[in-house]
Amino acid sequence: MTSMSNNLLKIEDLTVRFHGLVAVDHVSFQVEPGTVHGLIGPNGAGKTTCFNLISGLIPPTSGRAILAGAPLVGPSWKRTRAGLSRTFQNIRMFQEMTVRENVMTGMQARLHASVPEILSRLGRFRKEETAAKVRADELLEFVGLAASADRRAGDLSYGDQRRLEIARAVASGPKLLMLDEPAAGMNPTETRELVELLLRLKQDGLTLLLVEHDMHFVMSLCDRITVLNFGRKIAEGTPREVRENPDVIEAYLGAKVAERLKGGTA
Ligand SMILES: Nc1ncnc2c1ncn2[C@@H]1O[C@H](COP(=O)(O)OP(=O)(O)O)[C@@H](O)[C@H]1O
Numbered sequence: 001m002t003s004m005s006n007n008l009l010k011i012e013d014l015t016v017r018f019h020g021l022v023a024v025d026h027v028s029f030q031v032e033p034g035t036v037h038g039l040i041g042p043n044g045a046g047k048t049t050c051f052n053l054i055s056g057l058i059p060p061t062s063g064r065a066i067l068a069g070a071p072l073v074g075p076s077w078k079r080t081r082a083g084l085s086r087t088f089q090n091i092r093m094f095q096e097m098t099v100r101e102n103v104m105t106g107m108q109a110r111l112h113a114s115v116p117e118i119l120s121r122l123g124r125f126r127k128e129e130t131a132a133k134v135r136a137d138e139l140l141e142f143v144g145l146a147a148s149a150d151r152r153a154g155d156l157s158y159g160d161q162r163r164l165e166i167a168r169a170v171a172s173g174p175k176l177l178m179l180d181e182p183a184a185g186m187n188p189t190e191t192r193e194l195v196e197l198l199l200r201l202k203q204d205g206l207t208l209l210l211v212e213h214d215m216h217f218v219m220s221l222c223d224r225i226t227v228l229n230f231g232r233k234i235a236e237g238t239p240r241e242v243r244e245n246p247d248v249i250e251a252y253l254g255a256k257v258a259e260r261l262k263g264g265t266a
Pocket residue numbers: 018021023041042043044045046047048049050
């Protein structure tokens with residue numbers, strides 16, 4: 001199917017109200033296929049809430065998200081099947097499972113067997129299990145965790161857990177991968193390796209939508225950036241256009257001053 005407009009993800013007038021607060025306020029933007037698109041803004045701007053709306057964790061008050069021409073509806077697992085995958089700001093994984101098993105849980109959208117079935121040696125899906133293992137090991141190789149496949153996930157270093165999360169998110173075979181602050185808490189070496197990994201995913205044809213605080217990271221990785229502040233879109237463009245936008249500069253400076261005032265150091 002070919003689409004006239006060149007977008008993989010289309011966000012239309014997305015809005016959510018939490019009691020009095022409009023956390024996401026009539027936001028519209030588009031993500032072009034094969035690009036890395038950044039969603040940035042000061043703390044509390046509504047970035048994670050935007051992700052939660054797109055991935056179906058919370059219902060919007062109004063507006064919608066369209067993936068490859070089809071409106072995203074229903075619970076998260078349905079959206080995963082439609083080609084959407086995400087990671088979380090706070091790492092979510094099965095600490096007690098092995099690294100490989102964690103990646104295999106990401107494949108459930110693809111496989112016919114349920115996760116317990118996949119993981120049990122008694123499953124009716126031995127062939128599928130073997131194929132899943134092979135695929136999991138390929139993904140682990142890709143993210144640089146092949147040597148850790150049999151380790152307990154909870155024993156990995158922080159940076160490695162972040163990479164495992166990405167492998168698991170990619171395991172569902174998404175069209176669009178959404179990453180919420182993937183570099184948070186990483187040291188400079190881990191961050192550099194992450195940039196490399198994400199660029200390799202892009203080279204493989206994956207489209208990325210990412211939220212990130214590290215400006216250097218965002219600017220070096222993104223093709224286009226959408227900026228939110230207090231739930232509203234205030235700017236959009238190339239990294240350079242956004243960096244030079246007076247509204248963006250003001251939003252970030254304003255947030256910094258507010259933080260200092262809160263800390264009592266201003
Ligand atoms: N479930 C919720 N109920 C009420 N308020 C929420 C909820 N989730 C987020 N918020 C509020 O919405 C605003 C945006 O939050 P969030 O999307 O997490 O910001 P960001 O990810 O940009 O830092 C914040 O003011 C936050 O407190």
